[in-house]
Amino acid sequence: MTLDRAALEELRKRAQAGGAEKYHAANAAKGKLFARERVDLLVDPGSFVEDGRYANAMADGLPADGVVTGQATVDGRPVCLMANDSTVKAGSWGARTVEKIIRIIERAYETGVPMVYLVDSAGARITDQVDLFPGRRGAGHIFWNQVRASGSIPQACALFGPSAAGGAYIPAFCDVVAMVDGNASMYLGSDRMVEMVTGEKTTLEAMGGAKVHCEQSGVGHFLCKSEAEAIATIRRYLSYLPSSYRERPPAVEAQEPPEIDLAALIPPSERQAFDMRRFVKGVLDKDSFFEIQARWAKELTVGFGRLDGKVVGVVANNSMFKGGVLFVDSADKATRFVQLCDAFNVPLLFLADVPGFMVGTAVEKQGIIRHGAKMISAVSEATVPKICVVVRKAYGAGLYAMAGPGFVPDATIALPSAKIAVMGAEAAVNAVYANKIAAIADEDERAAFVAARRAEYEQDIDLVRLASELVVDSIVEPAELRTELIHRYAATSGKDRHFARRHHGVTPV
Numbered sequence: 184m185t186l187d188r189a190a191l192e193e194l195r196k197r198a199q200a201g202g203a204e205k206y207h208a209a210n211a212a213k214g215k216l217f218a219r220e221r222v223d224l225l226v227d228p229g230s231f232v233e234d235g236r237y238a239n240a241m242a243d244g245l246p247a248d249g250v251v252t253g254q255a256t257v258d259g260r261p262v263c264l265m266a267n268d269s270t271v272k273a274g275s276w277g278a279r280t281v282e283k284i285i286r287i288i289e290r291a292y293e294t295g296v297p298m299v300y301l302v303d304s305a306g307a308r309i310t311d312q313v314d315l316f317p318g319r320r321g322a323g324h325i326f327w328n329q330v331r332a333s334g335s336i337p338q339a340c341a342l343f344g345p346s347a348a349g350g351a352y353i354p355a356f357c358d359v360v361a362m363v364d365g366n367a368s369m370y371l372g373s374d375r376m377v378e379m380v381t382g383e384k385t386t387l388e389a390m391g392g393a394k395v396h397c398e399q400s401g402v403g404h405f406l407c408k409s410e411a412e413a414i415a416t417i418r419r420y421l422s423y424l425p426s427s428y429r430e431r432p433p434a435v436e437a438q439e440p441p442e443i444d445l446a447a448l449i450p451p452s453e454r455q456a457f458d459m460r461r462f463v464k465g466v467l468d469k470d471s472f473f474e475i476q477a478r479w480a481k482e483l484t485v486g487f488g489r490l491d492g493k494v495v496g497v498v499a500n501n502s503m504f505k506g507g508v509l510f511v512d513s514a515d516k517a518t519r520f521v522q523l524c525d526a527f528n529v530p531l532l533f534l535a536d537v538p539g540f541m542v543g544t545a546v547e548k549q550g551i552i553r554h555g556a557k558m559i560s561a562v563s564e565a566t567v568p569k570i571c572v573v574v575r576k577a578y579g580a581g582l583y584a585m586a587g588p589g590f591v592p593d594a595t596i597a598l599p600s601a602k603i604a605v606m607g608a609e610a611a612v613n614a615v616y617a618n619k620i621a622a623i624a625d626e627d628e629r630a631a632f633v634a635a636r637r638a639e640y641e642q643d644i645d646l647v648r649l650a651s652e653l654v655v656d657s658i659v660e661p662a663e664l665r666t667e668l669i670h671r672y673a674a675t676s677g678k679d680r681h682f683a684r685r686h687h688g689v690t691p692v
């Protein structure tokens with residue numbers, strides 16, 4: 184039987200309308216947009232081509248499937264996308280939902296274009312589980328596809344509502360997750376399930392809300408005030424990345440940086456904190472710095488920016504928070520960001536002002552060695568152009584983690600304020616001379632002894648000596664840094680990207 188125009192139009196309207204009005208009203212009351220409105224905000228007008236619109240058209244009682252999928256352009260560049268429709272069974276995954284999601288990730292991977300996930304979902308549709316859960320093309324195959332696509336194409340997620348149980352792994356396998364404050368949540372077991380299993384009384388917000396994940400767990404990257412802001416954030420993220428690992432990031436017209444006196448930013452005393460984010464802004468093209476995970480592990484700042492119009496990834500210690508010391512979370516934050524840049528051909532800029540990794544019982548119990556080793560491993564394996572700038576201090580394994588000379592950077596540049604050493608003078612004198620210091624009874628004599636040993640130590644790590652012994656490649660005034668970096672990155676374009684003969688390394692401890 185031929186489908187006439189009116190019948191097709193009717194079918195289309197029904198599929199596009201999503202679930203019953205009461206579910207739309209409930210969403211609107213929470214300030215949530217409809218899945219198709221989210222797609223419209225993401226893509227260039229008129230560019231969306233939908234797949235599987237009529238999935239479930241013949242299904243019992245359901246007007247449509249629980250997900251919208253297809254391809255479109257964002258800023259003129261092709262992307263693939265999926266958007267859960269939470270008006271259909273809370274956006275849970277039926278058998279067709281799973282198949283549609285798998286197909287669109289496969290398409291993105293095979294065609295080498297970014298995959299965007301607009302998530303608002305109850306996870307697997309429990310009532311249909313045999314059809315969707317265990318099989319070869321069941322829900323697990325979504326994650327398998329995401330893992331395969333990781334580092335091959337950008338994967339970005341905006342989370343607007345719940346992302347329950349298995350659904351929580353879709354964001355987790357993305358490069359970045361933007362979460363809408365107040366509505367977005369991610370959790371493995373719902374509040375009801377948690378109470379049943381552990382007796383704990385909690386809420387989705389308290390357990391897995393946007394603030395929890397963007398400020399404490401590190402699973403979220405951007406805390407957004409609205410759905411529009413979350414989608415704009417994803418669009419901005421994509422603007423820094425190539426469509427796939429085979430391409431270079433898109434360049435734009437160069438902008439001069441804002442007028443910031445970089446030298447005046449760095450306090451003379453290394454005990455005095457300063458905001459490295461301002462230093463970063465003073466080096467990069469105006470308004471180009473796009474910080475990632477700004478609310479989590481703030482002792483380390485990471486993000487994309489542009490130098491002379493070309494994208495760089497910045498990893499910078501920030502002494503405003505915890506003195507810029509590296510902790511387990513900041514090591515994880517750096518590890519992931521370095522891998523992200525390395526995967527997508529984004530040159531790395533390390534700005535070091537680091538006393539080292541944190542010491543003590545608490546961090547040892549948290550596995551600081553394990554986390555620190557992962558960061559050092561990622562920095563070692565990164566074969567994109569990488570430049571280490573020692574802004575102030577680079578002590579101990581902090582120097583290694585920030586791509587110091589042993590980690591084959593394309594250059595190690597020191598500012599005149601730089602100090603490179605196994606540790607700071609005070610700690611070094613204490614480490615070597617503690618017994619001798621304790622044996623000096625007279626207070627003045629003791630102070631003089633310590634001062635003399637400090638002076639010897641400072642001489643030992645003198646910056647000019649380090650330059651003369653080729654530990655640093657150059658000593659550069661802060662005002663000259665930007666130009667120096669632009670020239671040095673320009674000279675790395677033909678860099679050989681091979682690291683080691685093997686399939687892949689083994690994650691350190």
Ligand SMILES: CCC(=O)SCCNC(=O)CCNC(=O)[C@H](O)C(C)(C)COP(=O)(O)OP(=O)(O)OC[C@H]1O[C@@H](n2cnc3c(N)ncnc32)[C@H](O)[C@@H]1OP(=O)(O)O
Pocket residue numbers: 271272273275304305306307308309310322345347348349350373
């Ligand atoms: C891979 C393994 C997995 O993913 S296992 C997935 C397990 N999922 C869960 O435990 C989540 C269960 N659902 C929830 O907690 C809530 O529905 C959440 C997601 C918080 C949304 O709440 P709310 O917006 O109030 O919607 P609601 O609960 O009223 O549900 C609306 C209708 O959708 C249905 N629904 C919900 N979740 C599922 C599901 N996972 N499978 C099947 N149906 C589901 C509800 O029954 C409800 O249907 P109806 O309106 O009563 O006809």
